[in-house]
Amino acid sequence: MRLFQLLLFFFFFFFFFFFFYFLSFLVFFFFFFFFFFFFFTTHFDYFFFFFFFFFFFFFLFTLIIYLFFFFFFFFFFFFFKFNII
Known part of the structure; x- marks a missing residue:
């Protein structure tokens, strides 16, 4: 069961x-x-300002999403691990 939860965690994490x-x-x-x-x-x-603007906010936005989902699934996994939920 724990292995299944771990695989589920990594599957959803990498999928999202x-x-x-x-x-x-x-x-x-x-x-x-x-x-x-x-x-x-x-x-x-x-034109070059546009590319700087685009890539800066693109990577900033993706970084925020990555951190959100990483912490979400990280705590979700440990809630299952310690049977909190």
């Missing part, structure tokens, strides 16, 4: 890890790309 990584990439990419498309076609001097 990659799922939200992909989801956050899609959200940021389509938002920044399509929303600012006409602005950056007329203001090409902001």
